[in-house]
Amino acid sequence: MKVNNLTVIHGPNLNLLGKREPQYYGSASLEEINKLLSNEASNANVSIEFFQSNSESDIVSKIQELKSDFIIINPAAFTHSSVSIRDALSAMKIPFIEVHLSNVFARETFRKESFFSDLAVGVISGLGPEGYIAALNYAANVK
Ligand code: DQA
Secondary structure (H helix, E strand, C coil), X not given: CCCCEEEEEECCCHHHCCCCCHHHHXXXXXXXXXXXXXXXXXXXXXXXXXXXXXXXXXXXXXXXHCCCCEEEEECHHHHHCCHHHHHHHHHHCCCEEEEECCCHHHCCHHHHCCCCXXXXXXXXXXXXXXXXXXXXXXXXXXX
């Protein structure tokens, strides 16, 4: 399967990147991360769109509308709570990679639980913005 259209979904509080707990999330803003991804996507000849929301229902509605053939999602805090976002991804059957900037396994116990990982093609956690780039390159090279 050749991936032509990729959607990157950023969950709640990721709009605060750059200012938010840099010891976990680094100093890059969301805009900077999206710019890196846009450059990488254009090198890989993949079209890319970005969506960020602090609202669970907006993320569910967005997933239901998607026409893209691959998703990179950082569900942020919804990772550990959202059956509805999980169900939307499951219903749409669009392959996805789950990305976390921080290493969720090295933090509080509740962050080790994800409602997404068993459905994901793969999970990347702890590599900062590089994790999104790795996910994009994986998607761009899927055969
Ligand atoms: C996060 C990890 C989550 O536990 C947290 O709620 C976030 C960001 C990450 O990118 O490391 O908001 O998904």
